[in-house]
Amino acid sequence: MLLLAVSIVVSLSIGSAGISVCDVWGILIHQLPWLSDKAVPYSAGEIAIVTQVRLSRVLLAVLVGACLALAGTGFQGVLRNPLADPYTLGVASGSSVGAAFIILFGLQTAIGLWTIPLVAFGTGTITLLGVFWLSRNNGTMGIETLILSGVIIQAFLGAFVSFMVSMSQGVVNQILFWLMGSLAMRSWDHAFMLIPFLAIGLPVLLIYGQALNLFVLGERHAAHLGIRVERTKLIVLISSTLLTAAAVSVSGVIGFVGLVVPHLIRLLVGPDYRLITPLSAIGGGIFVLWADTLARNLMVQKEIPLGVVTALIGAPFFAYLLHRRKLKQGGEI
Amino acid sequence: MIEVNEINQNVQGRQVLNQLSCSFGKGRIYGIIGPNGVGKSTFLDILSGVEKPAQGKVLLDGKDIFTYPRKQLARKMAVLQQGGLPPVGFSVREVVGMGRYPFQSWLGGDILESESIIDTAIQSMGLKELTHRKMDQLSGGERQRVALAKLMAQEPSVILLDEPTTYLDIGYQVQLLDKVRAWQRERDLTVIAVLHDLNLASLYCDELVVLHQGTVAAAGTPQEVLTAELIEQVYETKISVSAHPLTGSPQIMLQPSEY
Numbered sequence: 001m002l003l004l005a006v007s008i009v010v011s012l013s014i015g016s017a018g019i020s021v022c023d024v025w026g027i028l029i030h031q032l033p034w035l036s037d038k039a040v041p042y043s044a045g046e047i048a049i050v051t052q053v054r055l056s057r058v059l060l061a062v063l064v065g066a067c068l069a070l071a072g073t074g075f076q077g078v079l080r081n082p083l084a085d086p087y088t089l090g091v092a093s094g095s096s097v098g099a100a101f102i103i104l105f106g107l108q109t110a111i112g113l114w115t116i117p118l119v120a121f122g123t124g125t126i127t128l129l130g131v132f133w134l135s136r137n138n139g140t141m142g143i144e145t146l147i148l149s150g151v152i153i154q155a156f157l158g159a160f161v162s163f164m165v166s167m168s169q170g171v172v173n174q175i176l177f178w179l180m181g182s183l184a185m186r187s188w189d190h191a192f193m194l195i196p197f198l199a200i201g202l203p204v205l206l207i208y209g210q211a212l213n214l215f216v217l218g219e220r221h222a223a224h225l226g227i228r229v230e231r232t233k234l235i236v237l238i239s240s241t242l243l244t245a246a247a248v249s250v251s252g253v254i255g256f257v258g259l260v261v262p263h264l265i266r267l268l269v270g271p272d273y274r275l276i277t278p279l280s281a282i283g284g285g286i287f288v289l290w291a292d293t294l295a296r297n298l299m300v301q302k303e304i305p306l307g308v309v310t311a312l313i314g315a316p317f318f319a320y321l322l323h324r325r326k327l328k329q330g331g332e333i
Numbered sequence: 334m335i336e337v338n339e340i341n342q343n344v345q346g347r348q349v350l351n352q353l354s355c356s357f358g359k360g361r362i363y364g365i366i367g368p369n370g371v372g373k374s375t376f377l378d379i380l381s382g383v384e385k386p387a388q389g390k391v392l393l394d395g396k397d398i399f400t401y402p403r404k405q406l407a408r409k410m411a412v413l414q415q416g417g418l419p420p421v422g423f424s425v426r427e428v429v430g431m432g433r434y435p436f437q438s439w440l441g442g443d444i445l446e447s448e449s450i451i452d453t454a455i456q457s458m459g460l461k462e463l464t465h466r467k468m469d470q471l472s473g474g475e476r477q478r479v480a481l482a483k484l485m486a487q488e489p490s491v492i493l494l495d496e497p498t499t500y501l502d503i504g505y506q507v508q509l510l511d512k513v514r515a516w517q518r519e520r521d522l523t524v525i526a527v528l529h530d531l532n533l534a535s536l537y538c539d540e541l542v543v544l545h546q547g548t549v550a551a552a553g554t555p556q557e558v559l560t561a562e563l564i565e566q567v568y569e570t571k572i573s574v575s576a577h578p579l580t581g582s583p584q585i586m587l588q589p590s591e592y
Contacts (some may be wrong), residue, residue: 213423214431216423217419217421217431218414220383220412221418223403224381224407224412225431225432225435225487226404226405226406226407226408226434227403266422270422270423271421272427
């Protein structure tokens with residue numbers, strides 16, 4: 001929690017607009033209602049950058065990270081698969097197809113602000129079902145088959161999105177944005193849109209924390225201890241998919257957050273999901289915030305897409321996990 | 334206590350259980366024996382309420398087992414699964430504590446009373462020194478003891494054991510079944526165990542149920558059931574039976590076919 005606060009402070013203070021650290025905080029303090037009547041020594045542009053652009057972006061990064069990390073925790077818990085996350089399961093790609101489709105046809109506001117998240121949730125869920133169907137073998141899902149199916153579906157959907165990109169002229173950049181993931185040019189609205197999803201997803205996953213602990217022993221064991229296995233799986237999977245869809249609909253596909261964060265938290269605090277779940281939410285916030293801070297500050301003139309940064313960190317980590325798993329075949333989660 | 338009425342069950346299109354009926358009374362140890370593939374594990378899955386039979390009913394205390402809410406069922410009945418517990422990253426105490434899950438509210442309440450129950454379970458399985466060890470640092474035999482301690486923490490009145498002694502050496506086999514019997518006598522439990530080893534079944538069970546061709550071929554005390562004729566007919570191999578020098582229970586000796 002403390003680390004999160006520190007990260008927010010640092011990230012707020014760094015930026016490409018060349019505003020000094022003192023000024024950033026001067027502006028922020030002036031925004032507090034009881035101080036706002038004093039004379040303001042800062043230009044309107046500077047104020048706008050800090051409050052409209054940077055503050056909202058920092059908040060958005062934290063929320064997106066929390067959503068993705070929570071979704072990853074849920075997927076890993078229920079599937080008892082250490083390599084599962086919204087990205088590797090193809091859910092993120094599925095959601096992005098829906099979102100890209102909506103943008104291509106200019107339907108963003110067909111049913112209000114929620115159009116993109118809802119459609120993204122729909123296509124994300126269908127994708128998840130497709131992946132499960134592909135990997136199903138006599139009623140059980142092997143870890144490697146599941147990931148393979150995710151990759152196949154991802155490639156297929158990627159082709160779809162590319163097709164849509166090639167068919168359109170004006171909105172290409174907007175669609176490419178879904179593929180690479182970025183938090184640039186987002187506003188407060190986007191941040192507020194995520195809050196209800198988190199407000200539902202986090203408590204649901206917290207309540208199922210102990211159930212997920214029992215899942216670690218195996219579905220049978222969990223059933224014998226009084227868990228309604230199918231219902232638990234369904235609820236956790238739906239919550240995780242919702243969180244993914246919400247995050248994807250504002251930020252595009254940001255890979256590996258849901259993979260890396262729960263694992264690091266597990267290394268720190270052990271296998272208890274009642275701890276992993278809340279800490280992953282916080283850890284996810286910190287991770288994406290730093291990745292985004294890097295993305296917008298690493299290169300002087302240009303911004304690196306956020307998805308590129310997380311993939312650069314996440315993919316080697318994924319390889320490491322796969323390798324370690326091979327070493328202790330059939331071992332623990 | 335448990336009534337099984339004319340159960341039919343198919344596994345992958347093959348009929349495994351065929352009009353199977355039997356009953357289990359309170360406070361006794363039952364052994365379910367029979368050759369490979371006869372549907373012993375399927376039968377146990379149905380008894381534990383995990384699998385629904387294609388036809389027929391299982392009554393627990395006069396009530397259909399599938400009408401029990403899952404948590405309520407878990408408070409009455411606990412299952413020691415074949416293959417035991419996986420080597421996970423939880424500590425012994427945490428895993429034994431999972432046995433208390435059926436008694437917790439959805440917010441995870443009712444912890445206070447549980448602590449002493451968990452301690453007692455750990456103590457009586459001789460796991461005190463290992464309390465804070467992780468499961469993945471234990472041997473197979475030790476993990477099986479943890480599994481039984483978890484069952485104890487669940488405080489059931491019926492326990493189902495699915496081949497509890499597989500993969501254990503003879504020392505651990507006897508130790509585990511001794512513990513089960515001591516616990517069974519203390520709490521007057523009903524124990525239903527699928528056992529592979531006929532001699533162990535004879536030593537520890539009050540009654541044996543022999544499954545053959547999807548139905549009950551014989552049931553009764555080990556003396557009544559473990560006869561050379563019946564075993565030959567069910568397992569299709571010749572054997573000799575003699576009494577155990579200390580307990581008097583029938584023990585089976587295998588014989589190569591050339592004799």
